[in-house]
Amino acid sequence: MWQGSSSQLSVGVQPEELLTSFVVLPEQIDKKTNTIKPTRLSPRRNPTNKRLETSVCRSSSLTEAQVWEICSAHFDVHARKPAIGRGVGPASSVFAEKLTFDPDGTPYPQHANIIGWHDDADKPDNELKHYWMDQARRMAKKFSYKPRS
Amino acid sequence: MNLAIPMRDCRLIGYQDYEPVSDVGEKLNRKWAQEKNYLKGSASDWLPTVDAAFRSIRDDCQKAGWDGPGSLAISDRVLAITEKVVGALFTLVPKGIPAPDVVPEGDGEICLHWVVDTEQELSISIGLHGKINFAGQFGKEGMIHGWQPVDTTSATALDRSLQEIAKYVARLFQPIVSRSAA
Numbered sequence: 001m002w003q004g005s006s007s008q009l010s011v012g013v014q015p016e017e018l019l020t021s022f023v024v025l026p027e028q029i030d031k032k033t034n035t036i037k038p039t040r041l042s043p044r045r046n047p048t049n050k051r052l053e054t055s056v057c058r059s060s061s062l063t064e065a066q067v068w069e070i071c072s073a074h075f076d077v078h079a080r081k082p083a084i085g086r087g088v089g090p091a092s093s094v095f096a097e098k099l100t101f102d103p104d105g106t107p108y109p110q111h112a113n114i115i116g117w118h119d120d121a122d123k124p125d126n127e128l129k130h131y132w133m134d135q136a137r138r139m140a141k142k143f144s145y146k147p148r149s
Numbered sequence: 150m151n152l153a154i155p156m157r158d159c160r161l162i163g164y165q166d167y168e169p170v171s172d173v174g175e176k177l178n179r180k181w182a183q184e185k186n187y188l189k190g191s192a193s194d195w196l197p198t199v200d201a202a203f204r205s206i207r208d209d210c211q212k213a214g215w216d217g218p219g220s221l222a223i224s225d226r227v228l229a230i231t232e233k234v235v236g237a238l239f240t241l242v243p244k245g246i247p248a249p250d251v252v253p254e255g256d257g258e259i260c261l262h263w264v265v266d267t268e269q270e271l272s273i274s275i276g277l278h279g280k281i282n283f284a285g286q287f288g289k290e291g292m293i294h295g296w297q298p299v300d301t302t303s304a305t306a307l308d309r310s311l312q313e314i315a316k317y318v319a320r321l322f323q324p325i326v327s328r329s330a331a
Contacts, residue, residue, distance in 0.1 A: 024216055025209055027202055027252050032264050038272060038284075039254045039262075044219050055217065078214040125256075126278040127296055133272055133284035134294040141267055 009058060013101040013112055015092035020059040020067060021143060022075045022083040029085070029145050036087030036143045038136040043117045045125065052117040052132070058103065058110040059088065064149050071148075074107050082148075089143030097135040195239045195248035202251035203228060210253040221257035224277070230301055231259040231275045237307045241315035246322045263321055271321050273314060275299075281311075287320060 013019075021040050023029060028037045043052035059067050067086065076082040094101065094114050103112040118131035209215055210223040235249070238261075249261035258276035271285035279301075284294035297313060300306035 022217065025205065025253065027205060027250065030250070030262075030264060033267055037250070037252050037260070037262060039252050039260050042254065042256070044255055047219075055219075075217050078218045078220075080209055080212060080215050124278070126276060126280050126282065129256075129274060129282040130284050130294040130296050133274060133282060134292065137270065137272065137284050137286070 009061065009103070009105075009109065011103070013058060013091050013094075013103055015090065015095055016060075017058055017091040018060045018088055019091055019094070019112075019143075020057040021054075021087040021089075022057075022071050023085045023087060023145065024079050024081060024083055026084065030140075033141065034145050036140050036145055038133060038140040040087060041114070041136040041139050041143070042129075042132050043114065051113075051115060052119055053102070053113040053115055054117075054136075056112055056114060057108075058112055062110065068148060070108055070110065074111075085145055085147040087140070087143035087145055089139065093139045093142035097139055099135065195235065198248040199232075199235050199251050203232065206251070206253045206259065216253070216255040220255035223253050223257055223259060226277055227257060227259055227275065230277070231261070233301055233307060234273075234275055234281075234299065234311065235261065237304065237311050238315055238318065241308060241311055242318050243322075246318060263318060265321055269321055271317055281314060283314065283317065285317060285321070293317065 021036060023036055023040060028040050029035075030037055041054055043054045045051070046053050057067065057070060062070070071083050071086070091101070099114050099116040101112045102115050105111055117135070118128060120128060206223055206228060207225075211225075213222045214220055215222070231251070235251075247263070249263045252260040252262055254260050254274065256276075258274050260272050260274045262270065262272045264270045268286060268288045272283065274282040279298055280296050281299045282294075282296045284292075286292045298310060300310040
């Protein structure tokens with residue numbers, strides 16, 4: 001199996017790079033606009049460092065086959081069903097929301113987390129979520145849906 | 150607490166103006182709204198659409214990890230609350246408004262999403278914490294986002310707590326009358 005290579009990746013994510021977000025269910029696709037639903041880009045709190053993160057794959061330098069190899073190895077194994085497709089959008093849509101990236105390269109070289117989401121230690125997540133929904137809503141419009149090949 | 154950005158007030162039609170003063174009045178008001186909107190089998194009926202989505206969520210999202218590493222299971226309780234909210238909103242919004250897309254979320258909650266086009270949409274997110282988070286855009290009128298409490302202890306309390314959300318949904322689909330058409 002292709003294990004991935006970080007040789008073509010810049011240290012930081014560039015605005016012109018394309019990002020992939022894997023889609024598991026048809027409900028995560030907006031059929032009217034052929035984009036992914038904003039929920040797919042909403043962050044989850046990392047239980048280890050408590051940081052809000054959205055997991056994405058830096059896919060500009062990958063072939064379609066390589067993208068789906070990564071999905072099979074690192075995403076499908078956790079899900080009840082394999083991903084049916086992916087949302088593909090520019091990193092510029094993330095920067096437009098004043099968010100940034102942690103290109104951690106774990107568990108595969110192209111992995112990155114979208115970080116910098118609105119946070120407030122004095123408030124519970126269920127009173128902050130609307131901030132994330134608002135940002136994810138605008139970003140999701142830029143993520144076109146592509147079915148799995 | 151509602152953190153929504155204030156927008157011009159939205160006046161809904163007919164029964165929304167009636168303010169019952171007793172429990173009996175509230176029950177009658179609710180019944181009237183249900184009868185007015187509940188056209189089973191018609192395009193106005195949300196139930197067939199949302200039922201299919203709920204079945205899909207029950208089948209696919211009740212184990213942690215369904216949406217990749219770290220995603221939380223969607224519990225029967227979240228599904229039950231969401232079904233109540235959908236049922237209540239159907240009776241509160243004007244007839245003819247389409248059913249929302251029902252979208253499972255990786256944090257164990259469920260999102261209801263109405264989309265008119267890329268500039269007009271509304272999402273509400275429902276969990277077990279008694280709050281609804283919402284975010285939306287109403288074309289050139291602007292954007293909103295915020296949260297508000299939701300009371301599921303009775304049908305009447307639920308209706309009361311969803312009034313503002315129902316107004317947002319109605320506003321999303323209100324007809325736009327252009328000057329030339331007027």
